[in-house]
Amino acid sequence: MESLYQQLALEMKARIETGVYVAGQRLLGVRSVARMRGVSVATAVAAYQVLTDTGYIEARSRSGFYVLTRHSIQAIEPKAIEKTAPPQLVTGQAMAMALIKAANDPSIVQLGAAVPDSSFLPTHSIGRALVQVIRTQRTQSASYMMPPGAVELRRQIARRMGESGSTVSADDIVITTGCQEALSLALRAVTKPGDVVAVESPAFYGLLHVMESLGLEALEIPAHPRNGIVLDTLAFALERWPVKACVFSPNFSNPLGYCMSDEAKHALIRLLEKHKIPLIEDDVYGDLGFNQRRPSTCKGLAPNADILYCSSFSKTLAPGLRIGWVAAEGARRERIEYLKYVTSIASPTVPQLAVAELLANGRYERYLREVRGKYASAVARMSDVVMQIFPSETRISQPQGGFVLWVELPEGVDSFALARRAIDQGVSVAPGPLFSAAGKFSNFIRLSSARVWDARMESALVTLARLI
Ligand SMILES: Cc1ncc(COP(=O)(O)O)c(C=O)c1O
Missing domain, CATH: 3.40.640.10 (Type I PLP-dependent aspartate aminotransferase-like (Major domain))
Known part of the structure; x- marks a missing residue:
């Protein structure tokens, strides 16, 4: 049986999913919710925390809670590939070194390596x-x-x-x-x-x-x-x-x-x-x-x-x-x-x-409780922006944890060429074929969302959209 705060969170999730609360909408403050629903403020806070942790809403400092667009946009997932090819020797992975070295270059917006920005780390x-x-x-x-x-x-x-x-x-x-x-x-x-x-x-x-x-x-x-x-x-x-x-x-x-x-x-x-x-x-x-x-x-x-x-x-x-x-x-x-x-x-x-x-x-457990919600929000936010500014055929994963997104770009996009051109413009992405011994996923990229959301990050995504 769900506790009170879980029931409240479930109801609010349903409202977001059915479009009663729309993306970008500011929600009532926790005290008002508590008064209207006849629950304690702690219950309302816990319900909002669940919604934040699962990427439905985000807290903006000194402004309140806002609905994220992820669940109303209906991000499409990449197709799973159902067949398997014969085993093969893994070769050609050395080309990943350029990407790996880029991870230490502060002038590049790091969307390629799955390494959290230090602001997420304790x-x-x-x-x-x-x-x-x-x-x-x-x-x-x-x-x-x-x-x-x-x-x-x-x-x-x-x-x-x-x-x-x-x-x-x-x-x-x-x-x-x-x-x-x-x-x-x-x-x-x-x-x-x-x-x-x-x-x-x-x-x-x-x-x-x-x-x-x-x-x-x-x-x-x-x-x-x-x-x-x-x-x-x-x-x-x-x-x-x-x-x-x-x-x-x-x-x-x-x-x-x-x-x-x-x-x-x-x-x-x-x-x-x-x-x-x-x-x-x-x-x-x-x-x-x-x-x-x-x-x-x-x-x-x-x-x-x-x-x-x-x-x-x-x-x-x-x-x-x-x-x-x-x-x-x-x-x-x-x-x-x-x-x-x-x-x-x-x-x-x-x-x-x-x-x-x-x-x-x-300290480790306390930190985990904080950072899980931060990653959920970071993933939801990046996912929303990608769905808004990348070409309409783009499909995107809906991860249940971690901080990376797997993005399927329109057919014909060469993700290696894209990654090379993106590096020249100061943005790193991980091209899909790196994730396959057979060089599959030529029109996929992986994006890491574990970065501070700022103007530089937004403009990096706009650069990618333009290059695609
Ligand atoms: C799935 C997975 N396994 C292992 C590793 C390697 O982790 P470590 O940095 O601890 O060697 C990574 C790092 O990206 C990873 O994503």
Whole structure:
């Protein structure tokens, strides 16, 4: 049974969806709503918070709450591609380096890299935690923190994973240098060069880069923009090809932003168990759902399944901390620990201890509660503007978490050419073919909305619309 504030939020959502409240309209203040509906001000505030977090309305400073246009425009989703092509070696990903380097250029409006602008990150708390570690643990700060990594941090991660249903302990966790290294170690633990690995399509390009460097073949499994991996196609592909591992992001995949239901996650796990194929679960966006309830993980739903869970604090606390981890059991965990040592001996000590402190003192959870709503608003706002100023055939994803949008441009648009011309004009976008080993998605781009909304951002979108 829904509580009072949830009922109120649901009613208001229905009014927005049916056009009773229109885009741009200023809503009544919380006190007036409370008076008219006979509820407490706290209930009205909580209902408005739900609507803000889910991208229906936004709070404008000193002005009140306004309806966002996203739900009345009816953004069209990109078509899911239902077929799968034979596996193929991942090649040609080096061209992504120009895009990756552009991420450090302050003169460029960064819509390409999925890196949050520092204004979204808790940089003050991070700074304080880093300084405190260096002051209070001076000798340890300067030493190697040998794999599996700082026990304080592993305990905190295990505690948080337990809250989303997982039974992993601190001993099952190996700290890595970001989620990218976690994915690389997990792949190396279960494959050898030439093996076939199933990935979602479109897939995060960093994963494809890792696969290229390991000489792996990618079998691209289509993902539906809202429901996730197309399980019938995956089942068919597993019968047909000698797949050695799957790498999927069931929660808020990059770039589509879908969140698979628990039912679909269970079906995925059953399918992989039937074929005895390990799942490498990338949950790097799992904490960034627009709905405040954290979604389940495959690892949590099936503690005994062969799942190597990978994540990091790059999308939440800060990418520069480079703190990620793999959670796996038994021989898998031991192999990963060894591979971590072989690759880089250890991850830096100070960030590990600082992140442990931010998790232990509750700062991380408080920050997540704030930032989820901010990302929901940023995504909704960018989505509205794109739908208004891009050509009318444009389709756009409706992510349920994270901060990126997957945009299908009219057929015939060459997104690589667009990305090159956009960089010349000071705007970066990620072209679609980067997200596919087979170079699909030539008329797609990914946009990151985790930027301060200002005149520069608006004019960057106008530039893109003009170039398209
Ligand atoms: C889906 C996904 N996995 C992994 C990573 C890599 O994360 P990290 O910066 O922690 O290495 C990213 C970064 O963009 C990502 O989007």
